[in-house]
Amino acid sequence: xxxxxxxxxxxxxxxxxxxxxxxxxxxxxxxxxxxxxxxxxxxxxxxxxxxxxxxxxxxxxxxxxxxxxxxxxxxxxxxxxxxxxxxxxxxxxxxxxxxxxxxxxxxxxxxx
Amino acid sequence: xxxxxxxxxxxxxxxxxxxxxxxxxxxxxxxxxxxxxxxxxxxxxxxxxxxxxxxxxxxxxxxxxxxxxxxxxxxxxxxxxxxxxxxxxxxxxxxxxxxxxxxxxxxxxxxxx
Numbered sequence: 001x002x003x004x005x006x007x008x009x010x011x012x013x014x015x016x017x018x019x020x021x022x023x024x025x026x027x028x029x030x031x032x033x034x035x036x037x038x039x040x041x042x043x044x045x046x047x048x049x050x051x052x053x054x055x056x057x058x059x060x061x062x063x064x065x066x067x068x069x070x071x072x073x074x075x076x077x078x079x080x081x082x083x084x085x086x087x088x089x090x091x092x093x094x095x096x097x098x099x100x101x102x103x104x105x106x107x108x109x110x111x112x
Numbered sequence: 113x114x115x116x117x118x119x120x121x122x123x124x125x126x127x128x129x130x131x132x133x134x135x136x137x138x139x140x141x142x143x144x145x146x147x148x149x150x151x152x153x154x155x156x157x158x159x160x161x162x163x164x165x166x167x168x169x170x171x172x173x174x175x176x177x178x179x180x181x182x183x184x185x186x187x188x189x190x191x192x193x194x195x196x197x198x199x200x201x202x203x204x205x206x207x208x209x210x211x212x213x214x215x216x217x218x219x220x221x222x223x224x225x
Contacts, residue, residue, distance in 0.1 A: 004154070031211035043202060043216040050211060086154070091171070099145050099170055100214065102154035 002027040006103035019074035023087030037084040118217035125193045133188040135203030144186040148199040193224045
């Protein structure tokens with residue numbers, strides 16, 4: 001079964017800083033998900049990627065399939081980026097039809 | 113489109129009581145999932161469904177039952193609630209399984225006393 005490790009668990013930074021959150025997993029996968037959970041509790045999907053890099057606004061996600069590692073970057077961070085960022089992968093090799101296995105999340109706080 | 117909705121948003125139960133959580137989606141998704149989220153732990157899969165009339169167990173299915181009688185609805189039942197089932201429950205859906213984006217409901221906060 002896939003094991004997901006995220007780092008750091010908590011991160012406090014100043015507005016404008018470049019942020020990096022890391023995710024490692026143990027079993028080869030078809031795609032990796034990055035999710036954002038707002039302070040109010042709602043969860044939204046940010047990215048789903050199986051190779052290379054994706055960019056959406058100030059958010060960039062990269063994945064290295066060989067090294068089983070992904071990173072989420074935030075450029076020019078802003079207080080509204082404060083949230084929990086969660087990495088998720090299929091529980092078993094390939095697949096994903098049977099749900100996702102989630103990391104414990106990275107709690108990010110951006111101070112003005 | 114309402115997306116994924118969950119009913120109720122909050123509930124307090126006494127040990128031994130039963131209840132049903134309702135998840136509804138209006139995106140014609142085939143796959144639906146129930147997860148629970150506990151402090152210090154990642155979301156964990158309880159049960160899932162790959163289509164109308166089908167259900168399957170996830171990582172933590174004990175104490176829960178599910179039904180998918182209609183494609184748009186996925187019900188999670190607690191027959192005899194226990195304090196260990198105090199959690200936030202999230203429903204999600206996706207067009208298919210595998211490398212498809214999952215859409216999450218707003219969550220149901222359940223407390224069992």
